[in-house]
Amino acid sequence: xxxxGLALFSLGLDPLFLARAALAVPPTAGPPDRRILVCLFQRGxxxxxxxxxxxxxxxxxxxxxxxxxxxxxxxDLDGHFGxxxxxAALQPLWNNGSLAAIHAIGSPDSTRSHFDAQDYMESxxxxxxxxxxxxxxxxxxxxxxxxxxPFRAVAFGPxxxxxxxxxxxxxxxxxxxxxxxxxxxxxxxxxxxxxxxELYAGSATGLLSTSSQEAFExxxxxxxxxxxxxxxxxxxxxxxxxxxxxxxQIAQLIKADVGLQVAFADVTGWDTHVNQGSSEGQLAARLAxxxxxxxxxxxxLGDKLRDVVVLTMSEFGRTVRENGNSGTDHGHAxxxxxxxxxxxxxxxxxxxxxxxxxxxxxxxxxxxxxxxRDLFAEILARxxxxxxxxxxxxxxxxxxxxxxxxxxx
Amino acid sequence: MKIWAVASLCGALGASPLVxxxxxxxxxxxxxSALHALNRLAYGPRPGEVDRVAAAGVMQWIDRQLSPDKxxxxxxxxxERQFKxxxxxxxxxxxxxxxxxxxxxxxxASRDRDSVGARHAAPLPQRMDPSQDRGRRLAGELQELAxxxxxxxxxxxxxxxxxxxxxxxxxxxxxxxxxxxxxxxxEATIRPRALGRFADLLIATAQxxxxxxxxxxxxxxxxxxxxPQAMRLRARPLFGRAPQFGRPPLFDPGRDPMRADxxxxxxxxxxxxxxxxxxxxxxxxxxxxxxxxGYTQQDVIDVARIxxxxxxxxxxxxxxxxxxxxxHDYGEKVVMGVTFPxxxxxxxxxxxxxxxxNHPATLHHVSRxxxxxxxxxxxxxxxxxxxxxxxxxxxxDIREVLRAIFTSPDFWAAPNVRAKIxxxxxxxxxxxxxxxxxxxxxxxxxxxxARLGEPLYLHVAPDGYPEREAAWVNSGAxxxxxxxxxxxxxxxxxxxxxxxxxxxxxxxxxAQLIAAVNAQLLGGTMSENTKAxxxxxxxxxxxxxxxxxLAIGLAIGGPEFQRQ
Numbered sequence: 001x002x003x004x005g006l007a008l009f010s011l012g013l014d015p016l017f018l019a020r021a022a023l024a025v026p027p028t029a030g031p032p033d034r035r036i037l038v039c040l041f042q043r044g045x046x047x048x049x050x051x052x053x054x055x056x057x058x059x060x061x062x063x064x065x066x067x068x069x070x071x072x073x074x075x076d077l078d079g080h081f082g083x084x085x086x087x088a089a090l091q092p093l094w095n096n097g098s099l100a101a102i103h104a105i106g107s108p109d110s111t112r113s114h115f116d117a118q119d120y121m122e123s124x125x126x127x128x129x130x131x132x133x134x135x136x137x138x139x140x141x142x143x144x145x146x147x148x149x150p151f152r153a154v155a156f157g158p159x160x161x162x163x164x165x166x167x168x169x170x171x172x173x174x175x176x177x178x179x180x181x182x183x184x185x186x187x188x189x190x191x192x193x194x195x196x197x198e199l200y201a202g203s204a205t206g207l208l209s210t211s212s213q214e215a216f217e218x219x220x221x222x223x224x225x226x227x228x229x230x231x232x233x234x235x236x237x238x239x240x241x242x243x244x245x246x247x248x249q250i251a252q253l254i255k256a257d258v259g260l261q262v263a264f265a266d267v268t269g270w271d272t273h274v275n276q277g278s279s280e281g282q283l284a285a286r287l288a289x290x291x292x293x294x295x296x297x298x299x300x301l302g303d304k305l306r307d308v309v310v311l312t313m314s315e316f317g318r319t320v321r322e323n324g325n326s327g328t329d330h331g332h333a334x335x336x337x338x339x340x341x342x343x344x345x346x347x348x349x350x351x352x353x354x355x356x357x358x359x360x361x362x363x364x365x366x367x368x369x370x371x372x373r374d375l376f377a378e379i380l381a382r383x384x385x386x387x388x389x390x391x392x393x394x395x396x397x398x399x400x401x402x403x404x405x406x407x408x409x
Numbered sequence: 410m411k412i413w414a415v416a417s418l419c420g421a422l423g424a425s426p427l428v429x430x431x432x433x434x435x436x437x438x439x440x441x442s443a444l445h446a447l448n449r450l451a452y453g454p455r456p457g458e459v460d461r462v463a464a465a466g467v468m469q470w471i472d473r474q475l476s477p478d479k480x481x482x483x484x485x486x487x488x489e490r491q492f493k494x495x496x497x498x499x500x501x502x503x504x505x506x507x508x509x510x511x512x513x514x515x516x517x518a519s520r521d522r523d524s525v526g527a528r529h530a531a532p533l534p535q536r537m538d539p540s541q542d543r544g545r546r547l548a549g550e551l552q553e554l555a556x557x558x559x560x561x562x563x564x565x566x567x568x569x570x571x572x573x574x575x576x577x578x579x580x581x582x583x584x585x586x587x588x589x590x591x592x593x594x595x596e597a598t599i600r601p602r603a604l605g606r607f608a609d610l611l612i613a614t615a616q617x618x619x620x621x622x623x624x625x626x627x628x629x630x631x632x633x634x635x636x637p638q639a640m641r642l643r644a645r646p647l648f649g650r651a652p653q654f655g656r657p658p659l660f661d662p663g664r665d666p667m668r669a670d671x672x673x674x675x676x677x678x679x680x681x682x683x684x685x686x687x688x689x690x691x692x693x694x695x696x697x698x699x700x701x702x703g704y705t706q707q708d709v710i711d712v713a714r715i716x717x718x719x720x721x722x723x724x725x726x727x728x729x730x731x732x733x734x735x736x737h738d739y740g741e742k743v744v745m746g747v748t749f750p751x752x753x754x755x756x757x758x759x760x761x762x763x764x765x766x767n768h769p770a771t772l773h774h775v776s777r778x779x780x781x782x783x784x785x786x787x788x789x790x791x792x793x794x795x796x797x798x799x800x801x802x803x804x805x806d807i808r809e810v811l812r813a814i815f816t817s818p819d820f821w822a823a824p825n826v827r828a829k830i831x832x833x834x835x836x837x838x839x840x841x842x843x844x845x846x847x848x849x850x851x852x853x854x855x856x857x858x859a860r861l862g863e864p865l866y867l868h869v870a871p872d873g874y875p876e877r878e879a880a881w882v883n884s885g886a887x888x889x890x891x892x893x894x895x896x897x898x899x900x901x902x903x904x905x906x907x908x909x910x911x912x913x914x915x916x917x918x919x920a921q922l923i924a925a926v927n928a929q930l931l932g933g934t935m936s937e938n939t940k941a942x943x944x945x946x947x948x949x950x951x952x953x954x955x956x957x958x959l960a961i962g963l964a965i966g967g968p969e970f971q972r973q
Binding site: 113115116118119129130150160162165167169170171172173179180181182183191192195196198199200202203204205206207208209211212214215218219274324325 | 514581583584625671672687690691694695700830862869870871872878879880882883884885886887888891892895896936938939941942943945946959962963966967968969971972
């Protein structure tokens with residue numbers, strides 16, 4: 001060490017932990033809680049009816065002469081519903097009870113705007129646009145036990161999504177390998193990192209000080225993780241592309257034991273207004289990538305899936321009836337998947353309203369029978385142990401009697 | 410020298426409220442006050458500018474900035490010619506987007522018919538789609554134009570206020586027709602009124618196609634009303650085409666009569682069927698009264714009813730504002746105790762906007778937001794009161810409201826100096842300005858701003874980008890700022906050329922280098938710790954150019970430069 005300003009390092013004490021001690025955060029009792037929630041957003045409104053196909057309903061085939069998935073292609077789940085054939089990689093997870101699906105889930109708000117509906121699903125307050133933060137961040141605000149890691153809440157993407165916006169610390173990581181200072185050689189990078197760390201440790205105040213401490217701690221922890229050297233386990237084969245990479249990096253962080261509790265990633269390309277296809281085609285290609293990434297993630301995690309729940313969501317579903325362009329327009333309810341060790345899997349959840357026009361929303365779309373907040377609240381409460389759900393979903397009274405039963409008791 | 414001494418230099422203000430400020434005797438030197446004003450009213454100082462403003466008198470500089478039309482900005486005007494987007498009107502832009510979308514759909518259709526190809530091909534990466542590329546290019550041009558103006562304009566306060574109003578009256582560039590309505594929203598709606606009267610700005614946004622589309626008011630109709638197109642559609646015989654009525658049909662039924670009928674059905678289904686409260690709510694909550702402005706849900710509904718029929722020509726053609734009498738609710742409405750009698754049309758909307766523009770809650774709400782921008786994230790009551798008083802006195806003359814804020818003691822008070830964190834736009838632009846940098850017309854510098862978390866015109870929610878530091882300071886964002894600083898100092902940041910030699914000459918003497926960086930880039934605010942850390946880093950670097958790049962990178966990426 002070259003100067004007195006670096007004395008803390010020479011003692012082997014991480015200044016961040018010293019600072020944290022000064023903040024007098026009460027230490028958590030008992031062993032660290034390793035339960036993890038991974039939220040995936042299918043942006044663009046996935047066609048729930050072609051993802052989880054109601055092949056037992058003749059109306060499905062009547063309304064979709066060109067785009068329905070033929071019964072002989074569907075991967076049957078329970079005699080009435082089945083997986084799209086390009087999601088076949090998920091069948092073993094259904095069979096071993098770690099995958100459940102819920103249909104007819106969505107927002108009580110009737111908007112068919114992607115933009116509004118995504119906003120509502122992420123703020124957790126349908127109809128209220130002024131909510132400043134996202135529900136995942138509010139969960140992190142109210143439950144402080146994991147505060148001693150910068151990796152508690154991580155969004156994989158270039159920006160912090162609405163769902164994680166708010167006062168609780170959360171990282172936005174576009175690429176684990178690129179997170180940190182950039183320099184041509186590792187030695188130059190380390191030097192630059194140290195220099196900025198000293199700058200901020202000695203000159204920053206307020207939020208600049210705490211956030212920079214988190215940043216440098218994260219960089220330090222990541223160095224040990226060595227993100228460039230990751231090999232998926234058990235022969236897991238992630239699909240190429242942004243989504244597969246995000247799932248792989250989430251698995252990597254889970255296995256690195258850096259304290260990840262909440263992870264988030266986007267997967268896009270679901271707005272299938274034109275030529276969406278049936279067993280093959282546009283939507284099938286997106287589902288194949290989606291299913292392959294989920295299956296690889298589960299395989300890669302192996303035993304660690306025991307502590308993990310993956311929740312998929314999408315802002316709304318699509319019209320029951322195919323449109324004039326062999327596609328579907330914006331609808332209302334959709335389907336979501338819940339995957340992981342704690343999941344009450346191998347069954348369809350929720351209440352199926354059927355496709356009878358009389359039971360449809362505004363006569364055209366699958367009606368919402370489960371408010372998305374009931375599913376989200378159940379997972380927060382029964383998986384992550386959240387207690388103050390009313391704060392996480394303001395204006396909503398979560399009622400365990402309405403929980404769809406996604407998590408095993 | 411104290412601020413009141415500086416004030417005495419500026420005869421232009423005459424008997425200004427600064428006399429009151431002088432009793433507070435803030436402890437700012439002329440240089441400090443020049444730096445403070447350049448940090449808040451401008452996107453940071455350019456090389457030598459702190460001294461120039463201090464010498465001429467900071468209040469005189471502020472006075473000049475409040476009259477931007479008297480400031481010569483020829484260099485920027487020349488630069489703006491590189492931006493093709495300024496040459497197109499909304500209709501032409503709309504045409505480009507519609508053409509591009511049609512091309513894309515046709516391509517997708519032909520790809521899908523090619524079943525062998527479709528069966529195993531992965532979806533094409535989005536960047537390979539040329540129609541999407543064109544949309545992205547225009548969006549990139551629009552964003553870069555904002556960065557170039559912020560960096561190069563002499564009318565700095567004006568550009569700051571344009572950014573303020575763009576966020577106050579936020580629209581979302583990626584929502585449907587707003588892709589091509591936003592350019593004229595910026596150029597024709599916001600920019601001409603950025604320092605005018607608030608009521609004019611409010612009315613202009615209310616009638617702007619970009620806002621009508623963004624907050625859905627264009628589709629808000631009185632329940633039970635029937636658009637003339639629907640009557641024509643219903644009047645058409647089955648399996649046939651009705652005569653044209655001068656306007657293009659809503660759809661082209663083509664030759665397939667079954668298809669024609671199903672399309673007609675769809676067109677009828679798509680027609681708006683009732684009141685949409687979206688604009689009404691945001692008008693009250695965000696644009697005028699504020700969330701605690703004392704209105705009720707019933708007020709929101711009646712405001713929405715007043716604006717039924719405030720619509721636009723066909724969005725896909727870049728249509729302009731239209732008032733649709735057939736869609737208007739002519740019944741009586743009551744908004745916050747004021748009765749709007751039955752039988753009125755467009756005039757009652759104008760009346761309501763004027764009422765809202767002069768409502769005490771609006772004065773307080775918007776004044777407070779201005780003080781958040783210019784004084785402190787959590788502004789003291791004093792400057793807000795000063796702004797409200799000026800608003801009342803001048804009936805909402807934005808220029809005078811600003812003058813009141815800049816002459817308020819709170820603006821100059823020590824706790825509010827360097828109290829704000831730069832937004833990503835402010836960080837990137839102030840860094841570029843500090844280094845005398847010249848952004849090129851490619852969207853790359855705007856992409857840097859986007860990467861740091863503020864993609865311009867792409868804030869999805871109607872509240873605009875926030876003024877709170879909590880929204881901008883997070884670990885990933887700070888690391889990114891450090892990377893941007895290091896790249897910029899090394900001349901490696903794409904999209905911008907820097908000319909450091911004129912600002913910080915290379916020298917083998919670390920002390921001299923640090924002093925120059927402190928004076929030129931940090932306005933003398935460099936902390937002892939920062940000096941020590943940079944000095945320590947320089948101790949084993951012999952190459953003066955490398956040393957200079959490191960010192961500048963650390964200074965701009967360091968904590969002092971994040972503040973303003």
